[in-house]
Amino acid sequence: MSTQTTTAAVTAAATPAPRKPRITVGGIGFAILVITTCIAVVYPFYWMIIASFMPEGYSIANAPLFYPEQFTFDTFAKLFATRPIWTWLLNTFVVTIGSTLLTIPFSVLAAYSLHRYRFSGRRFVIFFVLLTQLLPATAIIVPFFITFRNYGLLDTLHGVALAYMTFTIPMGIWILWGYFQSIPLDFEESALVDGCTQMGAFFRVTLPLAIPGIAATSLYVFLDGWNQYLLAYILTSSTQQWVISLGLFSFIGEYFVEIEQMMAASVVASLPALLVFAMLQRYMRGGLALGGMKG
Amino acid sequence: MNTRTKHGPSFWSRLLTPRGILPHVLLAPAILSLLIFVVVPVIYSIYLSFTDANLLRFGQAEYIGFENYQRLLERGRFWESLTNTLVYTAGTTVLSFGMGLFTALILNEPFRMRGLARTLISIPWATPWLVVTTIWYVMFNPQIGPVNEVLKGLGLIQVGVPWLYQTSTAMLGIIIVTSWRLFPSATLIILAGLQSISPELYEAAKVDGAGRWARFRHITLPSLTSVNLVMIVLLTITAFKLITVALTLTQGGPGTATSVLSVYTYQEAFESNRLGRASALATLSVLVSGLLVIVYFALIGRQDREKQD
Numbered sequence: 001m002s003t004q005t006t007t008a009a010v011t012a013a014a015t016p017a018p019r020k021p022r023i024t025v026g027g028i029g030f031a032i033l034v035i036t037t038c039i040a041v042v043y044p045f046y047w048m049i050i051a052s053f054m055p056e057g058y059s060i061a062n063a064p065l066f067y068p069e070q071f072t073f074d075t076f077a078k079l080f081a082t083r084p085i086w087t088w089l090l091n092t093f094v095v096t097i098g099s100t101l102l103t104i105p106f107s108v109l110a111a112y113s114l115h116r117y118r119f120s121g122r123r124f125v126i127f128f129v130l131l132t133q134l135l136p137a138t139a140i141i142v143p144f145f146i147t148f149r150n151y152g153l154l155d156t157l158h159g160v161a162l163a164y165m166t167f168t169i170p171m172g173i174w175i176l177w178g179y180f181q182s183i184p185l186d187f188e189e190s191a192l193v194d195g196c197t198q199m200g201a202f203f204r205v206t207l208p209l210a211i212p213g214i215a216a217t218s219l220y221v222f223l224d225g226w227n228q229y230l231l232a233y234i235l236t237s238s239t240q241q242w243v244i245s246l247g248l249f250s251f252i253g254e255y256f257v258e259i260e261q262m263m264a265a266s267v268v269a270s271l272p273a274l275l276v277f278a279m280l281q282r283y284m285r286g287g288l289a290l291g292g293m294k295g
Numbered sequence: 296m297n298t299r300t301k302h303g304p305s306f307w308s309r310l311l312t313p314r315g316i317l318p319h320v321l322l323a324p325a326i327l328s329l330l331i332f333v334v335v336p337v338i339y340s341i342y343l344s345f346t347d348a349n350l351l352r353f354g355q356a357e358y359i360g361f362e363n364y365q366r367l368l369e370r371g372r373f374w375e376s377l378t379n380t381l382v383y384t385a386g387t388t389v390l391s392f393g394m395g396l397f398t399a400l401i402l403n404e405p406f407r408m409r410g411l412a413r414t415l416i417s418i419p420w421a422t423p424w425l426v427v428t429t430i431w432y433v434m435f436n437p438q439i440g441p442v443n444e445v446l447k448g449l450g451l452i453q454v455g456v457p458w459l460y461q462t463s464t465a466m467l468g469i470i471i472v473t474s475w476r477l478f479p480s481a482t483l484i485i486l487a488g489l490q491s492i493s494p495e496l497y498e499a500a501k502v503d504g505a506g507r508w509a510r511f512r513h514i515t516l517p518s519l520t521s522v523n524l525v526m527i528v529l530l531t532i533t534a535f536k537l538i539t540v541a542l543t544l545t546q547g548g549p550g551t552a553t554s555v556l557s558v559y560t561y562q563e564a565f566e567s568n569r570l571g572r573a574s575a576l577a578t579l580s581v582l583v584s585g586l587l588v589i590v591y592f593a594l595i596g597r598q599d600r601e602k603q604d
Contacts, residue, residue, distance in 0.1 A: 030404065030406070031406070033401065034401055034406065034412055037397075037398060037401060037412075037416070038415045041398075041415065041416050041418070041419060041475070042415050042418055043441070044419075044430045044431065044434050044441075044475070045418050045419070045422060045430065047430070047433070047434070047441055048426070048429075048430045048433075051433070059433075060439055063438070063439040063441075063444055065441055065444055065445070106324040106325040106328060107325060109324060109325065110321060110322045110324070110325035110326070112321060113317075113319075113321035113322045114322070116318075117317070117318035119318045119319065122318075125322065125326070128329070129329075130588065130591075130592070131585070131588050132329055132333045134532050134536065134584055134587070134588050134591075135333065135337075135536070135581065135584065136535070136536035136538075136557055136577075136580050136581070136584055137536065137538065137557075138536075138538060138556075138557040138560040138561060138576075138577055138580060139336075139337060139577045139578075139580060139581045139584075140332075140333070140336040140337065140340065140577075141560075141561070141564065141577075142340055142343060142564050142570050142573050142574050142577060143335075143336035143337075143339040143340050143343070143574075144336060145564075145565075146339075146343075146348075146353070146570070147336070147339075149353075162332075163332075165328055165332055166332040166333055166336075169325055169328055169329060169332070170329065173325060198317060199317075226423055227423050227424045227425075229424060229425055229539045229542075229543065230538055230539065230542070230561075234565065244423075244425075245423065245424070248425040248426065248428070248429050249425055249428070249543050251429065252428070252429065252543065257432075259433055259436075259439075262429050262432075262433075263429070263430075263433070265429075266425075266426040266429045266430060269423055269426050270421075270422060270423060270426050273421055273426075274421050274422075277417075277420070277421035278421075281414075281417075
């Protein structure tokens with residue numbers, strides 16, 4: 001836009017009138033840029049989906065780029081028939097939901113305390129929580145392996161769920177702390193004036209208001225667990241105790257990699273994560289803004 | 296509750312006040328679990344780093360002083376893994392930040408179906424890490440991999456490149472893969488930063504005759520400085536501690552080409568069985584990430600002060 005049209009543009013912006021899209025060279029160039037970027041970003045994911053519907057060996061024979069000429073559900077059928085996919089999915093659900101349930105109550109209480117009170121050592125606690133969140137997992141795998149072995153926790157699902165808490169608790173505290181800051185103190189204060197105890201005010205007023213934040217945090221923690229690999233890899237050994245990421249990795253280790261099946265398994269492993277991610281997006285847009293305080 | 300107001304608060308509710316021990320009681324469960332799951336293991340790991348603990352003979356670890364550290368520092372392998380970590384971390388940070396900034400600038404323009412574009416660009420972020428590995432394992436496949444097919448189609452290469460199987464390209468490969476997965480988080484955060492810039496600034500600049508590039512250079516970039524800095528440090532920390540891609544996609548190879556510090560630690564512990572030396576490596580990486588956290592904290596502190604001003 002040239003400088004001469006500026007005044008016109010400003011008045012147009014001041015009185016919002018429906019503008020008709022004009023087709024310009026710049027506009028077409030921009031559209032091409034947007035479309036190319038989106039295709040480049042999504043393409044690997046798209047290829048995974050089409051490959052999961054290809055008949056076995058098709059991708060090696062034809063190296064299709066955009067769409068397969070043959071289309072089948074057999075790959076999925078064979079995948080579920082030949083590998084314990086259901087067991088792996090169930091294990092992953094047990095471990096991630098287990099660690100979420102362990103994480104959330106502890107994190108809610110801690111985040112509330114950090115938000116509501118100024119006590120000595122508070123800054124240290126905050127620093128410590130951030131520090132643990134950024135700790136590399138390799139820093140703790142050896143002690144975990146030895147301790148879990150001594151307590152008979154190796155190759156158990158509850159052992160893996162406990163291990164995930166190392167990273168989910170600081171993460172939960174961090175996100176919830178941010179969320180509590182968006183809840184106005186006025187609600188709780190009026191409850192206190194009305195004769196509520198401190199804890200009563202928390203459970204009756206603040207906690208119900210924090211439910212969207214708690215839900216969003218649970219989804220985050222769940223996603224983190226779904227993404228985990230290293231801890232489960234070190235702490236479990238038998239196929240029956242694997243989580244889905246170990247199952248996926250087992251394809252790559254094989255002498256002859258069945259690409260279509262591997263992609264079908266990847267689609268299956270992605271679905272819960274995509275679903276949870278989509279739910280999180282809703283929270284990011286609307287739910288996280290509070291509408292309780294009007295005027 | 297009514298009875299309490301009549302008779303005054305009980306002993307416990309008086310103790311459990313903001314001025315009493317209530318804040319600490321609320322914190323206790325979380326802090327206790329962090330002590331058990333983080334502090335104790337890290338201290339145990341530091342202790343192990345001074346022993347010759349081995350996976351094959353448990354319970355016979357002997358104190359050997361600084362030998363593990365000495366051996367590591369003498370070894371080319373350690374320095375190589377450190378260099379690999381530096382390249383991987385820097386490469387991933389630069390690439391994912393660049394892609395994040397680029398896509399955020401695109402998504403900041405108004406156009407039809409912007410919501411769709413935003414969703415599509417978020418997809419890698421929602422993809423589980425091991426699916427990222429399986430997808431890119433195929434993408435980079437020398438025989439059928441679409442990456443080679445596309446490059447051939449564009450006439451850039453004649454023969455398929457074994458991206459992940461040769462020393463010269465394996466590191467580039469895992470940097471691309473990691474950035475693909477990480478950049479959408481940068482996109483959304485930078486986009487939020489862009490949308491918080493007041494449109495009046497741009498209008499004023501336009502009135503003063505500033506062109507598109509001048510507006511970008513003198514309004515957009517300076518306004519984003521603090522968001523960008525925090526994003527860069529966050530990406531650095533993420534890439535530094537990330538092990539999954541290097542461990543599953545290339546398994547540190549070919550040779551030691553993608554053996555970053557975390558992969559080297561894993562290999563020392565569970566492939567060479569030297570738990571003591573692995574613990575020494577773990578201790579060193581905790582020190583490095585501690586340094587990164589201090590930088591991060593300094594930046595956040597600066598941002599808070601700017602907000603208060």
